[in-house]
Amino acid sequence: YVSVILFISAIVDAAVAVTHYSVPEEMAEGSLVASLATDLGLDVKTLNRRKMRVDVVGNKKYLDINKDTGELFILERIDREFLCPLKTATSCFLRLDATIENPIRMFNIEVEITDINDNAPHFRRGTMHLDISESSSVGERFSLNNAADPDVGTNSVRNYHLSSSEHFAIEIQTGRDGTKFADLILKKTLDREQQAVHNLILTAVDGGVPTRTGTASIIVRVLDVNDNAPSFEKDKYVVDVMENSPIGSLVIKLNATDLDEGSNSDVVYSYSLYTSERTQQMFNLNGENGEIRVREMINYEDLKLYEMEVVASDKGPNPLSGQCKLTIQVMDINDNHPEISIKSFQSPIKENEPVDTVIAVVSVSDKDSGDNGVVDLHIPDKMPFKLRESSDNYYELVVSEPLDREKVPEYDITFTVTDRGSPPLSDNETMTLELLDVNDNVPQFPQSFYTIRVKENNAPGALLSSLSAFDPDLHENQYLVYFILEKEIANTSMSMLFSINPENGNLYALKTFDYEMEKEFLFHIEARDSGSPPLSSNVTVHIIIVDQNDNAPVIVSPWRAHGSVVEEKIPRSTDKGSLVAKVIALDTDSVHNSRITYQFLQVTDATLFSLDQYNGEIRTMRMFSYRDPRHQRLVVVAKDNGEPALSATVTIKLSTVETAVKAYSDMTEVPLEYDIFSDLNLYLVIGLGSVSFLLLITILVTIVLKCQKPKASKAAPPCRNSVISERNSTIADSTLVSNDAYWYSLFLAETRKGKLVVRQPVPKGSRYIVSSLPRGTGLTDTSDSAASTLQV
Template sequence: MIQGEKTDYCSIWIVFVVHFTGTGGLDAIHLDISEATPKGERFSLSNAVDPDVGSNSKEIANTSMSMLFSINPENGNLYALKTFDYEIEKEFLFHIEARDSGSPPLSSNVTVHIIIVDQNDNAPVIVSPWRAHGSVVEEKIPRSTDKGSLVAKVIALDTDSVHNSRITYQFLQVTDATLFSLDQYNGEIRTMRMFTVDGGTPARSGTASVIVHVLDTNDNAPTFGKSVYNVQVLENSPIGSLVIDLNATDLDEGSNSDVTYSYSLYTSEKTQETFNLNPSTGEITIKDMLNYEDFRIYDMEVIATDKGANSLSGQCTIKIIVEDMNDNHPEISIKSFQTPVSESIEVDTVISVVSVSDKDSGDNGVVDLRIPDNMPFKLRESSDNYYELVVSEPLDREKVPEYVITFTVTDRGSPPLSDNETMTLELLDVNDNVPQFPRSFYTIRVMENNAPGDLLSSLTAFDPDLHENQYLVYFIIEKEIANTSMSMLFSINPENGNLYALKTFDYEIEKEFLFHIEARDSGSPPLSSNVTVHIIIVDQNDNAPVIVSPWRAHGSVVEEKIPRSTDKGSLVAKVIALDTDSVHNSRITYQFLQVTDATLFSLDQYNGEIRTMRMFSYRDPRHQRLVVVAKDNGEPALSATVTIKLSTVETAVKANSDMSEVSLEYDIFSDLNLYLVIGLGSVSFLLLITILVTIVLKCQKPKASLTAPPCRNSVISERNSTIADSTLVSNDAYWYSLFLAETRKGKLVVRQPAPKGSRYIVSSIPRGTGLTDTSGSAPSTLQVGENMTPTFLKSCFK
């Protein structure tokens, strides 16, 4: 029941679409619902369709069964208000009305027929035979019950529907399945335990045990396994030896199955004197010595009698045959045996001579000699009863270091007799195996800044030979890299193959090494093999970023002046930092550490450009303090900071709104700097030219002259590479960006190689040292020479 509505509603979720048609029509919905449906389950009836709009649209209401279902008047969803039980309620029939709110109202009806589907939720209940205590029933039947007689009948009931209540009966456990049978449909049993299964899904079951007591009568005579036994006995069998163990069986029980054994009256006295019969066990043993030449065959009859009230008996015939015995063992004699032998011994070489003999005659005196199979040897008969042991396959001490050879001689008697002799053949080692490394290529990663003498790896080889043929010595195969021998960089322990570093490596100078290690045994002649070793120097974040722009003449504070009328988005300053670590560790990001007004300036974290976020107002202080930190991507991260003090000045000069928008082929100077350069440049021009010529002549190798177009600022180098923008692509790009930034302040940028030759020291000095400025400019060219000693930026003027 939904509160607040004029009509009771019920809901049911169905899997098909129901369409209400017309007014006054009546459609029927048939819906199957499992009795396992939980309370509150939602079922779907498709919403009734009304082409009208507004107040003429439909409403849905049910006319009955509001105690069982509720309905949502908006979408027609039905909800179960209770759980269902097929055994109590099997179906429901009610109506649902869809009515619009027009005037007059129009409606449509549908009949909902819900059928509760049975679930197999009731297990069979065994009602017969009656079990007063537990599930065990005892039944007694006479021993003489005829075949097919009913022992018991099990009846089980299941309250589920027809399909789920179809019951079948099965044995769950039976002592002897050959004694009883069970009808799977009517439950008639001839067993002691049964299992009943209904036909539901999932199947459910009930169990009952029936104990049947059978009263025995002495109606079975003892029987032997055979009616005639033929037994062969050796002539020298000792007294007391067992000849045969007779075992008569009686199917009766108790005293009716107890059996005693005795000789028949027809058994001869000779037989009874020679053999003894145990009356309790039926064992026949030798009582007197046997002689094949005196008496070869003994016949006897044995009777087995039970101890029942009316004793019954059975009998069997036994024929004992005395056989001549092969009572002499063959003999074997090792005449010669060569050990040890070299593993390189040739095939067909004789290593032993063996003789055999047997004192018996006939087949008992014929002997055969053999050795174990799957050995690299064979026997070759040389003369009567003499054999040679020869090598049949190549020998390998590394696979089998020694052979235990057993010579077995067997006669052809019945039963055959045999003898054996065991010898051990030891193999001597030959240096026929080269040392073997586990891998053919080793990649070893070494962290830079390692301590000299650090163990890098253990390159141990294996040689399966023995003694001196196995003793290995390790060498570094000499190879020079940049006039440096590998033995000056690495050391290997000649005894165990431990590889050590002899120096501290610097990733920024040397990144990898490739050489070979040789392992050589001490055999004669010595054998060797080598392995390739690839040493990779792994970079550490051991170089902090160095801020090279803006130039800081004293300390880490830079003072800049910008017009107060600077537009929004104008470039105020560009921070450039360099990091000589590897690509990963040298990725630099820029952040404000301190800023006077965070709403006034923005900092690009990747290129270090500081721009205005808005125009200055009269409320903004004239002095702004910006602290920028440049942080690399290493672990842990290293950083450097620079403090920029900005002062705003009232000037009519228009500030460049975006330095990156001006072509890099032109220098950017303020009017003030231009005047200073013109004044100072004329004085120092000749001095600067003299210094440059002197340095180039002393420190640079002669090379073909490079013709360059007239330019204001250029750098002479060996690369002859031109950078056309200020993107931070490489060290050259950093250099160019620095050059561009510093020339704004009329400074000369100097780049010098570090002592190791692969790093640079970047410095900036005022242009007043000797530059002369003239009007006009040509495209700016940046060229970097890594091998130049100090390299300067020259200013060329028209």
């Protein structure tokens, strides 16, 4: 019981320590490694009292401890390569445990065996056989077996040496794991006839101190056939290939040429022994055409560089070959596209949305890193929108300019995100934004003023014109209704004269117009849309009634009581150029259609009379002779200027009378000589003038009394010098328009002292006033005064 308690107490007091020592391999037997007692701070006396127990773990024949002195020493010579045969191991250890009692202390002892250059390089095969054609090119390479050295670090193989030869040399290659290789290089063309076999010694040298070497024999047999080997354009090719290149894509097409003929020139391509299996798995070499293509997906992050050696061999009985080195550099690409995510998108929107309204929220991202993962979002510059960054990789699409649906009804907004890689990658997404119509446009007429010409005598209900307006808005904002703005003319509403189709703006006449009664109309038409609130605009319409030649001329002088024949008497002694008669015709059409010309339709003697085509005056062209008939028949036609022309005729029968009749009627223009009158004749003339004067006064008084009854016409005030219709157009001298039903014809009786005015009634139906004669016609003061008041 007591022993158990003491053992437990000893275990509790025990302490474990780890002691590390390093010794080189190949130390002599009995060599002291270290003094444990000294390292533990114990003297020999204390060590003997406390006792030491040693347990060697796994390597009992190499290490031991003197229990009395505490010295660690080597029992047997140590071979590191035997203990640690793997060259990949970075360290090699021997371990043992030691225990000291009273109190118990435990020690873990590690002894590291360091490498020394105790092994020489050696070749796996002591003799290497090479068959080389005599036609092998200088510089051609031949693979040699490498030497192995179990030592590590600098003590392993570091170089190769070739025995002296004028034909061959070696070139050292270093593998990825640091292993050294030697290629046999042909320095000078071989000639089998001179030397069929070349014996060479290849020496491998390590890097230890002192150095160790190993040798191998190289037997080169010179072949005397196919003396031209395939050769590449270059000895070394460097090719860049992008990662993620499609499988099957061409990397390079190698081309080796052989100057031989037939099968000796057929080249077959293959990888050399120095091409790793991984490289061969990634790239496929076409043995027939030398194309190297991608076999598996290439990833830059896995491996950035591939090296290979390609051999081109011909198909001769003793194939010749040439090789080239190919370095494939994998180029990193920006192989992750940026992404766009539309978080919200408002469509459609009203066209009157205010500026800075948020339309959409967009987020962007890219799985790449660095510049390849930095992205920029943009939209085309020609749009009335802009992007506003709200937070990291979040953007707001806002309205930057006023919108107008009538100009652009919808927008295809393309969001484009681009990273900053080289080359940059981008992605885009297009959203369609529709605009809702707002009633913001008034109806528009093509013209601001319409002038419409309507021929008189039009049919009621006839289409005058289409006054359609245009509204660029949509739906109810575009539906137009047309109105005639009410306006009264002479107590008559416009809607009684005209009508407009409220749907299409077609304007119609509701009555037949007469130019002689109505000349023009001026009013407004309004177009109103159906929006809320409605918008409207109006246009001015000017209707002009166009005259038609629908009134024939009316002959008002000479006056005819019945029929169309007028009988006149004329002194036979009338002089040349004397006024015989004056035909006056009136036309109620417009100026163009009322322009009248006069012509003889029939004349008994064309050499006796002349007719003025503009004023209708008939004058004598010569004096009457005794041969001229006593009765002359003249037919005069008055024709207007319309299309077609309308006319009226009058027949005048002239009878010539002797001088007595001429003196009595006082119708001649031949001046009377005072010296041929006797006193009696003078008295007769004075008496006749007095009677005529009294008669004229009576007529004038009667006319004045009648003029006081009707109200004077406002449309046509009296005028002394012209005939005026209701449109104020000049007709002819010596006539005024009257509102009563009489025509007055003025017959002129020319005398020495003046002219007489004779009133003759005509049938009712005319609307003309007869004006007085102008003062310049030679009337006496009395007759002039009377004529100036002639108005009924």
